[in-house]
Each structure stands twice: as C-alpha cells, then as structure tokens.
Amino acid sequence: MCCEMRPRFGFGSTARRRIWPALCSSAKKLHVTVPPAPLVARKKNKVIVISGPTGAGKSRLALEVARRLGGEIVSADSVQVYRGLDVGSAKPSAEERSLVPHHLIDIVHPSEDYSAGTFFDDARRATQDVLDRGCVPVVAGGTGLYLRWFMYGKPDVPRSSVEIASSVRSELAGLRWEDAVELVLQAGDPKARDLDTNNWVRLSRRLEIIRSSGSPPSAFALPYSSFQEQQHDTKLTDSPMDCQVKELDYDFLCIFLACPRVELYRSIDLRCEEMLADTGRGLLSEASWLLDIGLQPNMDSASRAMGYSASRAIGYRQTMEYLLQCRENGGSSSPQEFLEFLTKFQQTSRNFSKRQMTWFRNEKIYQWVDASQPFEAIVQFICDAYNGVEEMVVPESLEMKRESCVHKSNDLKTYRSENRVFLGDEDCRQVLDWIRRTQGK
Template sequence: PARPVLDPPALQSNGVRPPVPRCSSLISRQARALVGSLPAALLLFCWRIHRLSSRCAPSIMCCEMRPGFGFGSARRGIWRSWPALCSQQQQRFSSSLCSAKKLHVAATSLPPQLPKARKKSKVIVISGPTGAGKSRLALEVARRLGGEIISADSVQVYRSLDVGSAKPSASEMSMVPHHLIDIMHACEDYSAGMFFSDARRATQDVLARGSVPVVAGGTGLYLRWFIYGKPNVPQSSSNIISSVWSELAGFRESGRWEEAVELLLKAGDPEARDLDTNNWARLSRRLEIIRSSGSPASAFTLPYSSFQKQQDTKLTDSPSNDATCEAKELEYDFLCFFLACPRVELYRSIDLRCEEMLADTGGLLSEAAWLIDIGLQPNMNSATRAIGYRQTMEYLLHCRQNGGSSSPEEFLEFLTKFQQTSRNFSRRQMTWFRNEKIYQWVDASQPFEAIVQFICDAYNGSDALVLPESLEMKRESCVHTSKDLKTYRSENKVFLGHEECCHVLDWIRRTQGK
C-alpha cells in the first residue's frame, strides 16, 4: 500500500513553523567533512551508510502506523518521536564513522606493500683455471639440461686459432649449440665491453628459445662484467682514438714500454704501473679515457665494487655510510661455479697440455706461424698476447732469423718457458676468483658424475645453493704456496729427450727457413 503523506507540524505560537530535523542532511554534512581524509574505499563505505540512514526514518514511521490508531494520532506520535529517531540514527552513523576511522588508521600504520619481484631467469656460469676441465664439465651440464654454451674465452672468439685456445671440437659443438666462438678475425681486437654486449645478447636469445644458458670460460674480467655489468666509462670518439694511436705509435714500434707508461702517468693515471708489460691495447684505452673525460679510468664507478660493498654490508650486518651505495640487483639468477683442484695436480695437467699442443706440428706451431704470415707480431693485439701464441711466435721468429734452424736445447727451453707461463697464469686466475664471492669452489678431483649431478640439481632446485662438503674446495688451499710447490719441477711425458723433438725441428726447418 502507498505510504501516507505526513503533514508538517502546526505553527508555533509566534507563527513560525518549527524546523523539520532531517537525518540525511546531518549525515551528509559529516560525510562531506571526511571526504578529504578517507581513502576511496572508505568513502564508498560511508556513502552506503548514508543511503541506508536516509531511508531509515520513513520506514520507522510506517511501522509506527499500526491498526487501531488513527492517522492523526499516528502523525502526532511520529513528530513527537522524530528528534529521538534522528538522534538514534546520528549515534549509529557516528559509531560507523569511528569504526571507519579505526580501519583507516590501522591501514595507514601497516608497512607499505612492496611490488612482487619478478622471477629471474637462471644462468649457469662455470669457470676455472686453464687445464681444470671446465669445458668438459660445461658440455655435460648443457647436454643434460638442454642448454647452450656461451664461451667466455678471450681467444676462442678468433677463427683459425683452435688448438692454442683449446676450442671445442666439431663433434662437441654438434652435440650442444655454442656461441661466441669463431666470430672475429685474428687481426681484430676484442674487448671486455664487446664481450659484455655479445654475451648478454646471446643469453637473451638462449632464454627466448627456452634453453638454459651455460657460460663457460676462464677470462675473469669478461665474467665479472657479464655478471655485474660494465662500468660507466665514456666511449672515445674516432678522432681521439686516432690521436692516441698516433701518439703511441713511436713507443710501440721501438718497444719503449716504460716510456709509454711514464706518458700515461703524466697524463693523470695513477695506476699506470699496474698494467701488464707490453699490454699496449690496455694502455691505449687508459689514455683514451683521460683524453675523452679528463679523468682516469679509476675515477668511474665499477658495478662490481658496488655489489661487493653491498655484500660486505650484509655479511657484517653494519649499515653503509656510503650514500652512493644503493641497493642493487643482478639481472639474472646466476649459479656460479669455479672448478679447482690441488695446485700440484693442476700444474701436472697444464704441463702435459702444453706438450700435446706442440706435439702435433699442425696445431699450435702452425697457428702461430700463420699469425706471423698475415703480418702480426707478438703482443700486437688480443690474439697475439694470448699465452701460448705469444711464446710460440717469439720462438718461430727466432728460428726464422736463423734460417729455420733450431737445436733441441732451444726447443726444450721454449717448452719450459711455455709451461711456466701457463702455470703462472693459472695461479693468477685462482687469485682473481678467490675474491669473487658469488662463486662456489668445486673440487675437480672429485668424481665427475657427482659434480655434474650437483650442478643440475642446483639448477632444478628452488632452495638456496649449498655446496656439499664432499665437493667443496677450500680457496686458501689453492692460493697459498705449499712445500710441494716450492720444489715443483716439470716432468715431461711427450718430449722426454732430443729424439722426441726431431719431428718438430724437421718441420721448422722445412717451413720456417724461407
């Protein structure tokens, strides 16, 4: 039935009609007062209370009109009870507002919800000193996980330099896809910055195909930049590169390395003396940076240093006072392993490897002779600075100066020098990676199957990486010099005496006596 229309109350004695209290107006004023302080969700809540309260009074009035009461008496009773009804609705709304305010205060006191971090893709990194067996390990891990290998070797990028760089064979490369191998000519230079761009691009391509990236190599600087990012050193213009090249040409041609270092020191590089001898490419780059920016290379931020400070802060639980040390995250979820073994055992492996590279005259000897034939000299670029190629080129140049003749003593002396330089390089590699906290040091002398299975389980698992004690290699044991190392002597397995050198000397006489 239709609701009755209630007449307003009668006029008062002074002829003024009393104001009709309206619950909805009171509630509206209080709701508008809170608009600026409540979030959108609570405003919607208040609006619903407002709508409910504004409909409440007419419903109560209709309920009061029970049978047995006339319309007039009902009207007079309702108007007499109207202020109480309004007060009742106001109390209800005030209670609701208090609850809403409490909810708002509780919500604002909670810590802010951080956005959910995206799940990073996993990338396996396998490194180790020369001769430790990292290439074999990477090949088996990639085969089992359905992965692809990205080479992190500074020499394997060059075409035709196969034996001296221990490049994977054709059959091995057919088993698992390989990247960053045979991409440069030996006359070209290859830098850590170029590797960073190429390796990151290859990693993205491998992940896009749904495969597992397995980065394998022993070039420490390449891997450091690949994991942490490259420094923000400015690029040099072509004019500056040409100017620096011309400036150093005289020093380079006459072999005046010390004078070139003094030039770099005077230009403003305090770390010039720390450069490896005859590393002209690195010296040129240092001078280019100063000419381009007016500051030495050490003045620019290294991402690796920032991550190391952050890691040290976590380990010591002490806040860093460095304002520039912001929280950083790596691009990928890197699973890094460094394959090591006792140094005496490693040195024996390196010595045998050097002998095998020279035993076949079509190997390192032919590759070094080819570098000379195309006009390159030792220490001229990245390829000719590589250990093995540099020593072999120097030996062959000496043979050419003597009309292609060489004695067994000279060859064995060259072999000893080659082995010694390779062992020293492996020691520098272990010293470098000892400070890389992201790597798990794995004992290469342990069963090969156990090592492969551990790496595969680490990739497939979701828990924190924990290296079992049976596979762990103590870093200090590989770096510190023991009593056995002080008395270490090479024990050749291939070139035992003069007779075993005859076929090599005959090849030198036939090919280098032109």
Template sequence: MMGGFGIPSFRMSCLRLTSTAPVSLNRRRLIRPLATSCSAAAAKNKKEKVIVISGPTGAGKSRLSLELAKRLNGEIISADSVQVYRGLDVGSAKPSLSERQEVPHHLIDILHPSEDYSVGQFYEDGRQVTNDVLNHGRVPIVAGGTGLYLRWFIYGKPDVPKASREITSEVHSELADLQRDGDWDAAVHLLVKAGDPSAQSLAANDWYRLRRRLEIIKSSGAPPSAFQVPYDSFRENFESDEADAVDINSASDGLLESKSKDLDYEFICVFLSTQRLDLYRSIDFRCEDMLLGDDGILSEAKWLLDLGLLPNSNSATRAIGYRQAMEYLLKCREQGGQCSAQDFYTFLSEFQKASRNFAKRQITWFRNEPIYHWIDASKPLENVLSFICDAYQEQNGNLKVPESLCMKKDITNHREVMRLKTYRTKNRHFVGREDCTDILHWVRTQAQTTRTSGMKSLDEFSYAR
C-alpha cells in the same frame, strides 16, 4: 690416436665421468592456479637463472659445461678471450665441431685474429646472447676463465663513455709512431701527462689498454679510476656487512644471497679447480699435447706470422702459447730454420711455465670473488653434475657445496706448500732430444718456405683444418 709426428695424442680432463644417464629437468615450475597474490607476484618478479662455470686453465670447464648443457637443455656462452678468434683452435682448447653441433655454443669464432676484442664488447655480446637463449626457453651456461669478462658480465660494466670515431682516430695517430718504434715509456709518459697517473701500473706493451685509457680521458676529461666499478661496490658492501655480522661463518651465505638480489640475474657461479700440484701436471701435459701433430699450436702460430702479425702485438698474439710459439718460430726463421733441440725445449719450458703462472693468477683472481662456489675438479663428474643440477632446481637460492665436493680456496697444508716450491716439470712426450726430431724437421721445412708461398687466407686455413 696418433699425431702427425707419430706421437699418441689425447685430451685430458680432471673430472671423471661415472655415468652418462640423462637427468630430466624442467626449466620452469608451474604456478598453482590457487596461489596467493603474494606468491604470484614473487613468481612473476623472480629473476632468470644463469649458470657460470669458471676455473683455471686445464681444470675441465669445457667438459663440465657440455655435459651440463645436455642435461639442462642449455646453450654455452664462451667467456674466453682467445676462443673468439677464428683459426686459434688448439691453443685455446676450443670445443670441437662435433661438440658445437651437439650443443649450441656462442661467442666462438666471431673475429679475425687481426681484430681486437674488449671486455666491454664481451659484456654487450654476452648479455645479448644470454637474453636470446632465455627467450628461446633454454638455459644459459657461461663458461670460461677470463676473469674480467665474467666480472663485468655478472656485476655490470663501469659507466665509462665510449670514444667517438674522431677521438679513436686521434688517439691512434698520437700513439702510432711510438708503438711502431716500441717506445713504451714515452707512451706511458704521454698518458700520465694527459691526466692518468696510474698509467705506470700498466703491464709493459699493453698498447690496447693504454689506447683505451687515453680515449677515456679525451672523451670525458677524467681517468678511468674516476668511474664507479659495479664489482667494487658489490664487494665493499658485502665485506662491510660481513664485518658487522655476529657470526661471520653462518652469515656469509645469507649476506651473499641478499647482495645478489641487486644483480640482473640469479647467478649460480661455480669455480672448478683441483689440488695445485695435480693442476700443474695436467697443464704441463696439455702444453705437450698442443704441440703434437702437423696442425698443432705451432701451425696456428705460423699462420699468425704469415698474416703479418707479430707476437704480443694485439689481443690474439698476446695469448699464452701463441706468443711463445710465435717468438720461437721467429727465432728459427732468423737462423734459417736451424733450431736445436735445446731451443725447442727452452720454448716448451717457457710455454708450460707461462701456462702454470696464468692458472695461478686465475686462482688468485677468483679467490676474491665472493659469488663463486669452489668445487673440487678431481671428484666424479656425475656428482658435480648432480649438485649443479639440484642447485639450478633449488628455489630458496641458499646454495651450499657439500663437504665431499668442496675445494679449499687456500693452501693450508705445509707439505703441499713445500712440494709446490720444489715442483719440476716431468714431460710425458718430449723427454729426450730424439723426441722432438719430427718437430725440428717441420720447423726447418716451414722456415725455408717463402712468406708469399706460405701465406694462407683465413678460409684456406680453416678449410685445411
């Protein structure tokens, strides 16, 4: 398949499929007519099962989830903070239309890029869709790499008050001028003065979280830190009991099973990853792939700019890939479209580095999640599928990943550590100056068009794709 720039384009996946033969599985087991009252009560009170598939960017979550849904009569619930936006397809590695027709997908393409989406809203939407899927007799498969979304979905959301329209409007008015002027330090000082000293730990220019914190203070009179977080309670209790256990290695699975009984569903959580060097190479190649063709991530970034959005101004434009692409295109526009090959390679390098760093943060985040079972994405897909299907069918809830599929959470090999420290990107498509000629021509052409003629409505953009 050739991209619009005349460069071969194809998708990568870490998982290897060795067989596509379907496995026939029944979602529910029948209770025998002569079952005792105890066993009947246990069956009645047994929680519904929900599968959660996560992992760093580029590990192969989408493919695994799709194949799993086919075998288990499942539906996929996206836990991706970018896939919720219409028009942001390439940069979010959104499932194709054919894949969504093959298996039902939820929480994809539900918002315009100018709208914000919060973890609290995902919790409400995700739980509602999960219940709907279960009520239809199908298996919910929650798939994505947005750690906070999944944490709230599994453990529950903090009991933080929702701001009224009046308070939301008041906060917006207080911060509007500061955000327009880019005076982040003054906004943080305002929040600290209102009663949230931890505001200084916020990531720079994260206006959404700053606004939300101010709303919480005005709604409750207390900062967000004053409210109990279900995940923190779960982890603290788990670690406390684990420390008291005589044999920690043998006790961990049992303790986890015991603590998990407090959760709303019986979760089967899988974290899919691979050796860090292989993951980094895959991410670098995937970033290149996203730039191929006339309808790649640069085209989507241009559309965001034509909508009047600026990089890093809201949830959609903060997303990795889109922020870098928008900044690159803005620079090219400022120069009248006269961007050099060096400018392009600088942008590509920043895009790849940001993506690798994001994957590293994802691994660190999920390393602290005791409920996940780590699986090596480089293993044959058939083996991984069989393990998860068997785990879903298992009745005792004591899940253990076989050594042949197990992925270690930490890097213990000194040689691998040294190779990571000296890692350098080796591009596959964009190697020399001449390799980006078509992209530079496209950028020049687009920069020379007026904003009015270049603007598209959402419907026009979607139709054109």
C-alpha cells in the same frame, strides 16, 4: 628438451587474489588498518656460469651440465672467438659442438680485434636468445674480465676517439715501461703502477680515459651492487668499491672449478706438450698461419701492443716468437732451443693460471668446487642447485678453499716441470723436421 624447473611451494599469486579481498573486507568491518598488498618481485631467469683456471676441466664440466639440463653454452673465452685458432685455445671439438649448441666460437678473423665490450653485447644477446627458446644458458670460460662485465655490466667509462688514441700512442711511443707508467701516474692515475709489466694495452687505455675525461678509470661507475660486497681487488682491474650500482638482472649460479696447484700445473705442462706434438694440426701450425697472414706477436713497445688480440694470446705469442726466430735462421732450430721454448710456454701458462685464481678469489659471487672430486658428484650438485629453490651451498665434500689454491705451498716452492712427451733430443725430431720443411722458405 630443456629441463623443467622443480615446483616452488609457497603463497602463490592465485591464492593471494582469492584471500586478500576477503581479509580486507573483514578488516573493514573490524576497523582494522590493512597494510598494502605485498609486491610480488619479478622472478629472475637463472644463468649458470662455470669458470676456472686453464687446464682445470671447466669445458668438460660445462658440456655435461648443459647436456643434462637441456642447455646451450655461451663461450667466455677471449681466444675461442677467433676462427682457425683451435688447438691453442682448447676449442670444443666438432663432436662436442654437435652434442650441445655453442655460441661465440669462430665468430671473428684473427686480424680483427675483439674487446670485452663487444663480448658483453654478443654474450648478452646470445644468453637472452637461449632463454627465449626455453633453454638453460651455461656461460663457460676463463676470461675473468669478460665474465665480470657479463654479469655486472660495462663500466661507465668514456669511449676514446681516434684522435685521442693516436695522441696517446704518440705520448707513449719510445718510452721504457717504467717511464710510461710514471707518465700515467703524473697524469692522474695512481693505479697505473699496479698493472702487469709491459701491459701496454691496459696502460694506453688508462691514459686515453684520462685524456678523454680528465679522470682516472676508478672514478667511473660499475653498474651492479654485488661489487659492493667485494673486499679486495686484484691488480688486473679497478676496484669496484665506490661505485653507484643497481641489482643484478639475472639469477647467476656461479661455479669456479679449481684443484690443488701442483696437480693443476702438471696438467698444464702436459697440455702444452700435447699442443705442440701434432705438427700438422697443432699450435705450431696455427701460429705459423698467423705469421703467414701478416700478424706479429706482441712486442714490448707501445706502438706494437696496440695490434691484434689474437697475436697477444698466451701460447700463440710465444710460439710465433719461436717460429720467427726459426725463420730468421732459415728454418733451423736445435733441440735445446725447442725445449727452451717449451719451458717458457709452460711457465707462462702456469703463471696465467695463477693470475686467474687470484682474480676469481676476489669474485665473491663464485662458489669454489674441487675439480679433483668425482666428476659425477660435481655435475649432479650443479644440476640440483639449478633446479632447487634454496640458496646454493657447496657441500663440504666438494668445496675447494680459495686460500689454499692461491698461497704458495712447500711443494710449489720446489716445483719443476716433468715432461712426458718431449723427454730428450730424439723426441724433438718430428717437430724440428716440420720446422725445417715449413719455416725455411
């Protein structure tokens, strides 16, 4: 059963139909000018959006909120769309998916590309389907670009033709990253230097837009007005400040689940270890399968970066690179090599979580909630906010200050991973035995 909304008290349409004609009749007798009847704004459907950095617990929160409100979850995760990539994407279990319907999970093969534009179409369709059945959409995930497009719409940028994409690949082929950035700068995009180093996919796309239209991406409109309230943008995408815009079409209730960064980093480090511990069904097995079906990890070159999204995903990319090295060595790896790979995986995951918090810090539509506070209190707050008639305000007891999560504290300056699963050589033996059996063929 979908949760019924609490009644709204006010001057309803039935009362207006009865009272307004009487007022008009009286006014005519008194020769009073009557203003036109007020227009009744169309009531927007509510959509809950729950996000947060990797390891913060957003999936658990979304599941419980959806269960209580009679909702369904629309995944906003760029890796969970892929079949077979379960552990590395922290995909909801079969049991969890039996409790609450989930959408946009296991919908494409890892050899297929899946773009933000495709997600927009699929997620909007799924959301409307949930609403049409009288249920509550709970959109949950940590892919910031997906969520931005979902709420605000697709940027009005031109599509790239096959010919232009091929021409751009040829222009960038063989260039060092610094030289490729300079080429795009000279072509007319001053923001090219703000991209993360070796993000060839984004750099290529920016050059494609210039070659297609003669203008940089920042010249094109984003569709919705909430972007005008943004004061800053991260280097992950273009600033929406100067866009021609319109109003949002849903009433979005947006939560960003965050926690102190040292606590978050400890959770991420342990999560990385646990993903590698189960060799039969864990991240190692899934990454090995990707290699077996012919996919290659993301490489630092323009030509290879145009490959598959699944092999670019954090965790899968590092694990595939490590297993390729093991295969080159005939299925051999030392404990030191494995632990170095684990350290790199943990560091990359922590860096990604920091980038997520930087991104969402600038998304003013989100209310930040402290994940370290009692789980029940957080769930109840979101359910009350959904059912309420007032503007959502996070109580002080649950609020997480944005700046405190992003700025580096003294604890972070001295942060070191403290493994809890792989403490020494002996703890690596099971993994190394599995590598010897499976990667030496």
